[in-house]
Amino acid sequence: MKRIGISQRRDDVPNRNETRDSLDVIWSSLLWRLNIIPIPLCSEIQDHLSYLAALNLDGFILSGGNDIGESPKRDHLENSILDYSKAKNLPVLGVCRGMQYINFYQGGSLINIGGHVATQHSKLVGGWVSQNSINYVNSFHNYAVTDQTIGEQLEPLAHTEDGVVEALQHKHHPWLGIMWHPEREPYQTSNDRLIQQHFKV
């Protein structure tokens, strides 16, 4: 089985005096069902290169959650994951914030948008959308990538009708970014296929 590392959200929990790495449990059941062993990654370990080398994983998911800049330790870990994946030619799937992070890593930026929280898009534009039988996607984000803010070496694969980039890929590395959350649609065939194809399961 493929062993895929997945980054987690990092949150302060003041009433417990704790800082937590956490992941929606739906991710573990989704990935296990797809024959993937999910390995949650710890943002507090600072020796990233030794940590990632010791794990010896088959690829990575950058999950959703915190805004970029909100949690520097999470940002740094994800930066190291992309450095490591580039050096080892490993597949990366960026989900929502994860796609935003790939874009940031490649020198792109984000715009603040409205109308993309707790909604769906059923009319995505782009040949890749029909090839992958994507009929609708969910949406839970305040920031977006556009054709004007997309990073270097990235190409858009899908847009919403209002011009937001909903999916992108790296031109040279096996990196895919999607703005929707497959874990929130755990039985959507198009997502299952995308994830399994991407990680060659």
Ligand SMILES: NC(=O)CC[C@H](N)C(=O)O
């Ligand atoms: N769901 C997410 O990953 C959200 C990412 C980021 N916090 C945004 O609002 O755009």
